[in-house]
Amino acid sequence: MRAVCCQLAVPFCIFQGIRTIFFPTTFDVILLSILVLLAVALYLEWF
Template sequence: MKQRFNSYSLKKWAQNAGAVCSQFIIPLTVFQAVRTIVFPSILDVFLLLIFIAILLSIYFEWI
């Protein structure tokens, strides 16, 4: 049986780490998008996709 995830059951440092991540992911995503446009490589595209996935998961509260 799948157990529901409760964000209040996390330790205080884990909640702080999530808050810090959510503050830094937007500038990192914008920087990576500009870098991908200027110097396209497969690594830059993969990093951009990972950052977008993290950004969407934080926005829609999937994690």
């Protein structure tokens, strides 16, 4: 499960970043920050 999340975290962050650039809403910015924190936590093995 962790390996799958590691592989999908970066593409989701990229997609959400592009979406946030074109349609910036408060929800998009919060979701992007949560996804980035999750991706960093997974790659640094904090979980």
